[in-house]
Amino acid sequence: MDAGDRQRLLEGTHHDPHTVLGAHPVPGGVAFRVLRPYARAVTVVLDEVRAELHDDGDGFFSGLLPLSREEPVPLYRLRVAYDDAVQETEDPYRFLPALGDFDLHLIGEGRHEQLWRALGAHPMTHQGVSGTRFAVWAPNARGVRVAGGFNFWDGTAFPMRSLGGTGVWELFVPGVGEGELYKFEITRPDGSKTMRADPLARRTEVPPATSSLVHASHYEWGDDAWLARRAERPAHEAPLSVYEVHLPSWRPGLSYRQLAEELPAYVKDLGFTHVELMPVAEHPFGGSWGYQVTGFYAPTARLGTPDDFKYLVDSLHRAGIGVLMDWVPAHFPRDDWALAEFDGRPLYEHEDPLRSAHPDWGTLEFDYGRREVRNFLVANAVYWCEEFHIDGLRVDAVASMLYLDYSREPGRWRPNEHGGRENLDAVAFLQEMNATLYRRVPGVVTIAEESTAWDGVTRATHHKGPSGFGGLGFGLKWNMGWMHDSLQYMSHEPVHRKYHHHEMTFSMVYAYSENYVLPISHDEVVHGKGSLVSKMPGDWWQQRANHRAYLGFMWAHPGKQLLFMGQEFAQGAEWSEARGPDWWLLDPQYGAEADHRGVRDLVRDLNAVYRDTPALWQRDTHPSGFAWVVGDAAEDNVFAFLRFDAEGIPLLAVSNFSPVVRDDYRLGVPDDVPAWHEVLNTDAARYGGSGVTQPHPVKPEPQGWHGRPASIRLTLPPLSTLWLRPA
Structure with a gap:
């Protein structure tokens, strides 16, 4: 063996170990070279022939067998003797690459939309032998080796080969199957070494352990009917009410499969159309709630296996409930076993420190301008929707991706090529992600958590707006402005609300600029903000009534x-991620019927009436679906508006945010409705209210009011919202 090859193999810096190790025709026969540290002897086994190799020192063994050079190298096995055991195994270095040229071409182009099928660890049969193909992208590495439980975490005998200029390293290891632990031992450009979890690992150890696991799914889905019908109507024209869940704390201690027995039934009973799962991808620190991801392709092992998570999604689908998932492509943590400087240099993060360090979270931002990184993230979005049947992704922290100066002081950021503050690479990434996902996965929806006035978040990517950018291509956007303004209004004592009336009406000024979700999310009930009911003023009765x-x-x-x-x-x-919801509040012995069960019953009825009333969702994104009846009754703390479905059938919503009953309150209404029937009243006694209701249909009077030809007179309960439909 060449001394240079020998040294590079020992140091873990050989880019093509297959040219040295294994069996190679040479003058006089076939040369066999094996690297097995700690072995006492190595024997080549060919049919009935046994040939012991010479011990060359440092774990190297070699020998020349007088076989015909005209014939292909015969199949052989290795018999490796250690001090306390003898192992007969296949030689990893007799196998051709198990990754195809087309895969490599797509990876090099940054266009492999199923990247998880190429990179990572894949149990397979290759050249008639069972084993696992390992592949990792590490273009700056001087060498990469596989280490795991199967080689006692010493990768010396398992160097990987570099496949051309793609930066991909590959090795097929015979005999390694599902459930094996592994990492990649990377030799950095400076010669130092680092042990890294697989960025494309589809299963991980339970944190705080950090190894990757070889995984193959065996799950058989039962949600064909759900998938077939979910694309019948786009999300912005369909009923969509979402129950946001932090899986580890919803019922602390439950696994994915145990959650599947309880969560679908609970959500279905309350009538929500979807659940939204806070990040499920693997993360080392539970206190991050999943927003600092290290395993982008692996559901967290805290609650079970990837197939267990599929069982939960399947169970929700079979209960008629869609599954949205928080997805975090904005940043990743600096853990030295994960993505940060993965191969010794900035790789997934931007090489410019001003572009890579996230100023708020102590994390790193992705380099969206690098095609392989963009491919890693786009394929990840596809992966969750195709492999786990996720119905939609809520994309976290979009604003932090879009702006180069996000949370940065002057001098701490550099303008783009046009002198602007927009991150053009991030814009292109989001457009590609959305376009790819909508093309590949029928019925999927993407939702942006975007807190600024960026133009065209939910506009199609090929439609340019006034800013000159195409739309970002999201299906929906969180309405952070509505959330902030309305909660601000509700926090005031009713006597002061008249001075803040505009905070409840301003949202209609821009309501049709995007396709919106109204979010009362986990962000609003943590970090000292208090729960929703605790934000409300007054005594306990008034707080619940406001709620x-x-x-x-x-x-x-x-x-x-x-x-x-x-x-x-x-x-x-x-909310506390350690404790979860206070379910004991629903126990009858605490008087929960009037206090807490009443509110839960209201949510159930809100969802039921909502789903049965197209006026409340069919024209959410069309101005023709909404009309104010009275939006300026600031002195009364009253808001009233009409919603219309596609056929013009209305629903009248009236809110009285003062703690007094308003008798004979006149409201203008259309003159083509013979009578109005109360279908929901938040003051009903069964919800814990005072029981001021309209039990009989209300007939319009021919007296015009609020610019309409007819009017009705209602008794408005204190701190209440009424819904009325044509009787």
Whole structure:
């Protein structure tokens, strides 16, 4: 063996170990070379022939067998003797690459939309032998080796080969199967070594352990009917009310499969159309709630296996519930076993420190301008939707991706090539991600958590707006402005609300600029913000009444709804990921019927009436679906508006955010409705209210009011929202 090859193999810096190790025709026969540290002897086994190799020192063994050079190298095995055991195995270095040229071409182009099928660890049969193909992208590495439980975490005998200029390293290891632990031992450009988890690992150890696991799915889906019908209607024209869930704390201690026995039934009973799961991808620190991801292709092992997670999604689908998932492509943590400087240099992060370091979270931002990184993320979005049947992705922290100066002081950021503050690479990435996902996965929806006034978040990518950018291509966007303004209004004592009336009406000024979701999410009930009911002023009765009236207003307002767990029954305490919702509040022995069960019953009825009333969702994104009846009754703290479905059938929503009953309150209405029937009243006694209701249909009077030809007179309960439909 050449001394240079020998040294590079020992140092883990050989880029093509297959040219040295294995069997190679040479003058006089076939040369066999094996690297097995700690072995006492190595024997080549060919049919009935046994040939012991010479011990060349440092774990190298070699020998020349007088075989015909005219014939292909025969099949052989290795018999490796250690001090306390003898192992007969295949030689990894007799196999051709198990990764095809087309895969490599797509990876090099940054266009491999199923990247997880190429990179990572894949159990397979290759050249008639069972084993696992390992492949990793590490273009700056001087060498890469596979280490795992199968080689006692010493990768010396398992160097990988570099496949051309793609930066991909590959090795097929015979005999390694599902469940084996592994990492990649990377030799950095400076010669130092680092052990890294697989960026494309589809299964991981349970944190705080950090190894990757070889995985193959065996799950058989039962949700064909769900997938067939979910594309019948686009999300912005369909009923969509979302229950946001942090899986580890919804019922602390439950696994994916145990959650599958409880969560679908609970959500279906309350009538939500979807659940939104806070990040499921693997993360080392539970206190990050999943927003600092290290395993982008692996569901967290805290709750079970990837197939267990599929079982949960399948169970939700079979219960008629869609599954949205938080997805975090904005940043990743600096853990030295994960993505940060993966191969010794900035790789997934931007090489410019001003572009790579996230100023708020102590994390690193992806380099969206690098085609392989963009491919890693686009394929990841596809992966969750194709492999796990996820119905939609809520993309976290979009604003931090779009702006180069996000949370950065002057001098701490560099303008783009046009002198602007927009991150053009991130814009292109989001457009590609959305276009790819909508093309590949029928019925999917993407939702942006975008907190600025960026133009065209939910506009198609090929439609340019006034800014000159094409749309970002999202299906929906969180309406952070509505959330902030409406909660600000509700936090004031009713006597002061007249001075803040515009905070409840301003959202209609821009309601049709995007396709919106109204989010009361986990972000609003943590970090000292208090729960939703605790934001409300007054005594306990008034707090709950405000809470109910607010939910009634929210469900009637244009846009889809999202409510975080615990708020559906007016939990008083802030959410804690360690404790989860205070389910004990629903126990009858605590008087929960009037207090907390009543609010939960209201949420159930809100969802039921909402789904059965197309006026509340069919024209969410069309101005023709909404009309104010009275939006300027600031002195009364009253808001009233009409919603219309595609056929013009209306629903009348009236909110009274003052703690007094308003008798004979006149409201203008269309003159083509013979009578109005109350279909929901947040003040009903069964919800814990005072029971001021309209039990009989209300007939319009021919007296014009509020610019309309007819009017009705209602008794408005205190701190309440009413919904009325044509009788």
